[in-house]
Amino acid sequence: MSRTALSVKFKEDRNVRLENGRPTAADAKDTAAIREVLQRHPGLSIRRLAPRSAKAVSTEREQLEKRTGRQLPDLNSWYHIEAASGIEPLLEALNALPAVEIAQADPQLAAPAEPLQGEQAYRQAAGAGVAADYANAQPGGKGDGVTVTDLEASAQVRAAASEHAIAAGDHHSLMVDTSTDPEKGGVVWAWGRNTWGQLGRGHTADRDVPVQVRGLPRIKAVGAGAGHSVALAADGTVWAWGRNSQGQIGDGSVTDRARPVQIKEAGGQTLTGIAGIAVGPFHTLAVKSDGTLYAWGYNAHGQLGTNDVGNRPSPYAFTALGKVDTARGGIAAGYRHSVARMADGRVLAWGDNEFGQLGNGGTGDSLTPVAVKDLNGPAQLSSRGFHTLALREGQVFAWGYNRYGQIGDGSRINRNVPVPVSGPATVTQVAAGQYYSLAKSSLTATPFWAWGSNADGQFGDGTLTSPDKPKSIPIRTPLIAAGLSHSLGVTFGSALQVWGDNAYGQLGNATTVDSPAPDELGMTPKKWNLCHEEFTGRQAPGGAPVLLPDDQFDERCDYVERGHGIAMSGIIGASDSNGAGLAGIAPNARLQLTPASVPDSIALATAHSKPGDVLLYEVGVVTPQQGTAGPWYPWEFHASVYDQTRLAVAKGVTVVEAAGNGSNSLDSGGEPDPDGDGVLCEEDDPGDRYACVVMSRPNSGAIIVGAGEPPAPAGSTCNGAAPARSPWPKSTYGSRLDVQAYGHCAATPSYPGVQNLTPGQTDPNKMYHGDMGGTSSASAITAGAVAALQGVALKTGDGSPLSPEDVRTYLRATGTKQPEPSATERPIGPQPDLKRAIELLRVVRSS
Template sequence: MPGVRARIGGSRLRRWWSGTAVAVILLPVAVVAPGNAAATPAPTTQPYDFSREKGKALGTHGPLPQGFSRTEITVKFRTERRVRVRGGKAVAGNAADAAALTALLDRYPGMVIDRLMTRSEQEVAAEQDRLKKRLGREVADLNSWFVITVPHDIEGVLAALNRMPAVEIAQARALTRTPSEPLRSHQHYRNAVGASTGTGIDADHAATLSGGKGDGITITDVEGGGDYVPNPSRLPGSLAASDGHSLMVTAEAQPTVWAWGDNSQGQLGDGSTTSRTTMTQVKGLSGVKAVSAGDGFSVALTTDGSVWTWGDNSKGQLGDGTTTTRRTTPAKVPELDGLTVTAISAGRDGHVLAVLESGAVVAWGTGTSGQLGNGSDTNSTTPVLVTGLSDVSTTPGAIAAGYGFSTAVLTDGTVKTWGDGGFGQLGNGQTTDSDTPVNVSGITNATQVASGGGHSLALLSDRSVKAWGLGVSGQLGDGGNTNRTTPVPVSGLADATGVFAGTFHSGALKTDHTLWTWGDNGHGQLGNGTPTDSNVPIRSAIDTATAAMGLQHTVAVLRSDQFRAWGGNGDGQLGDGTTTSSSDPIVPTTLLNVWNVCHEDLAGRPAPYGPPVWLKPLAGDRCRPGDHGTPVVGITSARDDNGVGMAGVAPHARLQLGLFAANGVAAAVDASGPGDVILLEGVGWTHSAALGHRNYPVEVFAEYYTLVTRAVDKGVTVIEPAGNEGNSLDSTTDPFEPFTTWKPKPDTGAIVVGWGEPPGGTACKPGHTPPALTASVKATHGSRVDLQGYGECAATIGTPAYKNLTPNETDPSKQYRDNFNGASAASPIVAGAAAVLQGIAKQSGKYLDPRQMRDLLVSTGTPQPAGDPRHIGPLPNLKAAIAKLNGPTGPIASGIAGKCVNVDQGGTANGTAVQLWTCDGSARQVWTMNPNGNIQSYGKCLDVTSSGTANGTKVQLWECNDSGAQQWTYNATTKALTNPQSGRCLDVPGSTTTDGTQLQIYDCNQSNAQRWTIPA
């Protein structure tokens, strides 16, 4: 069941649905002896109580310093108060708590409250119950966490929330940044320990082992920062909607156009015919002042008065003199070149109107009902002059193209119509068509018009609205459902400043910026939270600056310059990344993708790990070469099997992508399971005049502390960069006071990463003098920093701005760099190492617990040089970690001279015979003695066939499954390998010396047939 979102407006809470359910399978966790990591606070039986920080920690009170949002608050309600948003209302165990929250929200119209988690309340609760049973302790209640968007006075809202008894903590949301990259250099982070070009993590050794490329593990990169689609323009004409797509003009100095929804005819203008459920930029357009949309095509008006069209052209609606099937990018209407157009309108039927600065009107496209107004009923592929019109208003909204008919406002306030009149939509008291303009009866003071599927609206100078034409869905707003051949007043509507017409629904904007809607509501296009039609205006759910209406949906820009959409969504025309309709306003996705997954070293990743998966749909191009996210996943996940570029540390790991700003941390926790790795590529930050900028691991903040703790409880390893500002996390004078507010908290179990110096000398950085593995002067450091990675010299995938390894390459998908640096580079190196170890551990059928992972990497890593005062911990040493994880590796020699335990023909299929063979040093005779009692080769285990216990039962290779058939103990005195389940020993039948003899279990007898020398 999807998660619940609720919008608060006035005294009402309204609900809509978003997010997706994610199934999580809990797997057993391996037990590994702890290493020598520095002591950290142990988990407690109760979740951390944040109330002790309420009103004290930065972000919980005003004045807010830099580094905190001015519009978003994360709030944790006390678990026992059971505060929730259900059925569109605030509820709580105590009615007074619900009343207090509702009263606060009433004081801030337009405030929005969202659940923090993406999954449903029931799913989150069920997972918490499973974790409590498995861990034997209480876990954090994620259903009591919410995100509140505040229109203004965030400090006042914070103070009010933190005074409420039901609130455990309210904190302005921390603004995360991707760690900066202050340096440029080269890289050798994959090197073996002690290599002549510098010590690395020995990723190449791990890659030779089964699972050693991160096989079966998911890495989720959650990026801080983020880019957005530019803000929408609030001017009239800046939005457009039709049957299945939407258009938006931006508020930039040179406004561009973004589009989303159905693209089967190229109407999104991005050069493709691929439909999009999130925004994509229309190519080649800037300086745009207005847009309009018909069914399958689009029109734009630029500030120089030129008109551009794209999409379907089967009826000549692109105005280029052809009926070319479609055009996927904009082009000028050639016959209007040199003329100045002041207003445009596109009809759903396929005709277009344009007002010239002279007051004349031209039309083109479909003309079968006379809607071109030139005295004919034929289509025209080029603009034709509408007969007898020379004084049409040149202001926005002066022209409107309906379905089969047209409407125009003249400078004297009268209204002219032409085309189909079958429903009375010409407003002249008739139901006959007219192929030239006729007068609308009784209107002499109109300032704006809008036309839909068979009806029209006119805004009058006294701010009242009249309507005429088709009325079957209540779209005339006069309280009835009948057609009107002459204008009638819209019931109860005054102080209007704008009108909008969808195919069967209508809207008006009032002076107080409220949006009122009426008519067809079958898909929730009226935006009032119901699917019920209305034949009189009803207030929509939000305050609006401008709007547009399509066949079954509505789009709007708020006074706050935010964008909203509601109604039908079958083609993704609401822009939220789904095709789910909504009767309440929803927030379209405006965050842009920051990973170039089209890069040659990321594209085409084969099964089973496959292509990257976005946790939530993002706007923009999936090939957009983000300068941070792209190189990060290059380090973790670049392909090693395509003969180009370089290899990621864990190239076979599945890859998920998310953004902090899109609730990506919560989504990552929901979408990850035991053994997976979450890389939080963001840091918290703040600034003081005395101490300058400071960086912090994101778990310093209450929201992320809770989410990281939950991930670790689930068995997910979390990697956090410490930061790049050189500050100490042990400082007792830091303005954020992490020493007093963060360090005393129970250990989350995450791995905090600092960035160390790479090897010096010409092989990496000419003239570089700091000793390798010492902390950079820019590295955030402290006792809670666990591990380090190269903070310079990290070679990875490049982008147009950083491509020094391929300086002459112009294709962003073939560019590389060797200068990625800072905590940005160090953290994915460690994340890749963790995925590699989990992939190897998985071959035994188990995963490492996150704390065991941290202890293993710390205890086996290449140490930071003694005497370095800035603690960042050791560099991972995968070879040493694997040896400690798996135990010794090598041949198992028989007491029968010259013979070894051998995998038949090096096979890897379940059931492959394990046999006696002359020792030859080949891979089929290499075995790993795992600490958990398994003996492995080729990633599978030495197994007693069918879990048999009888003498003579053969042994084989089989998928590791932790069963008794795969457990073995070794007696160093007798040199026997015993299977405890059967109590019998590994045996050579009849003490034969014949190569190819399949081994068996047999009563232990200490003969040479049962004596084995194992790897030490």
């Protein structure tokens, strides 16, 4: 279970809603109790689970209740909460509130793991397969008019809330992700302008969503210049890429680099032992763990400390400076000047001083370090343009250029010595943008401040007003970054907030529209390679697959390691008219691709579906104790998923759900309430609590799918001799399962390293594998069969889609039965037979 995210359902009669970001109930006592619990856990964020307005959700629910004659769950009662760390006390406190029906930690999810059309045995006639060839030959039988949404298990990207984990350049942004691989962490994402390759992707095309920078070791800090990017690895090495006209990359050349290069000293030895970095628009600083400062890049004003004005394309060891303090925030790189906090607490600066940014009381440039006046022992230094910020004992100081009020003293007069900034108190971090300043405070009432230029909305206050005194703004974030005219922040749930200028997509929200208020990114990496040949050539009516939401991270054409999504969507909707590869069971169906880690993924997919459409849950729930090696359960174990599933089914959308790959029985839950205390499926009750939860509820209406053994042409299975349609050994089973399909030996589009049908192929967009399996492949085959059946229904009789209940009845009644004794001992249901199901449909609609 997650330790930072939970879902809570308030009792419907308590009418809990969010007002100005705070929960409010019909009863004032409930309001006070809920708020008191949440206030005990500072730094959390709460949001509605449903993506649509409360009114729209209520209206649809009322219409569905009227149509079905059943009481349905109120999605407006569900909320999603993210906290900085351990949520166990919060869960306990919420579940103790009279207004709460259930609060539940988010579960640990796992993916239930044409020339080649002959390899697709699951397309064969009844008994051997689901009779897809027959269905495809019928009017509508390729899934015409049906949308299938593939919801894939995925982990959200999480921004590291540590120094320099986010960075804003002129028109691009960087972020260090700690969650893509929790064991390794340190993945870098980049987005925005890419004229000089500053996104590190090997090309110069801009990107308006984050893309992964490959070829790096584990990274702990990043910095962004005007057109170059720098990363500090956990092993103390430094990497850089992008614009290099002034030698700011540090690789000994002035050649732009579109991919990361490791930085070496002028003598050729690797630059190692680095403790911190600071990146200016055109020069770079790095401090070694022994306090030695290195500098490289642009030096027209002596900002590198070389005592001359010649650029340096390789790191220069500024040993004459003395020992720099290696703790957080000890160095800063402005546009043409540099600042450092020394080991003895002094602050020294050198380089351009046209506007007093060296803080020494003058305005003359200095090739050698000068002392910043009256400022010893600051906790942090920050600069980017022509002014400098310092933080000491919670007080902000500023000096330098002040045309836009970025000093924050109420004037537009440049300051050549540090002046205290009034307003912000108990400040914990500062960030200097080009012509503006940001500060975050530990005070709950005034957590965030901004001053200076706000011409592009970089304050995040929803306006374009530019004050010369600090303005308090209700943004709550443990980490901030300021660029030329856009800003970044991290929520307490480790999501990324972005606001300001977006001309090049530097906000990463899939647009190029400026945002004067914070926009929280979805933080979800896509799970599909949309440039695989099976999807680039999809013709109408299905067309190209659609990402939902459209701001999923990474390149559209990147193959995804462990490419589960491409395989499952390929089973359903691979093109059958491109003369390559495979043919989907429903090649004319429209495909929507949604990561399950989006908190409201099911509600989002349902909102973009109509009666007759299909949702495929390629998600399984595993226990935190055993992970994927232990028992597995359907996704609807989670109460919010169960409620959203019921609403989708009531709308007329068929839900197909993987049972899981745990070799466990869903019938092993025992009595739901053995002690008679009215609390179902308690931790200390006998039996499998997870199974108990799944089986103790009324049927959600989803079609739950098990994995069966496929036959081979010779009559045995492709990987053994188990009887066809007997349970695949790892399949979850039980009386709740409705149907089965191939649990291995399923041919699919694939990715490098998993490509036994195309062993010599080097193009990731032309790779195929012949042994995809588990309840993953079984569920995808079933979803394709449902789409094909619904396509025929739309062309038969009155042309209405089948209800989800009818779909399940047709598949079970006409499917090829599971053989005994396994049907009794480990039931997984019959295998769909589309030919018989379509024949039954025609009989029913002709009568």
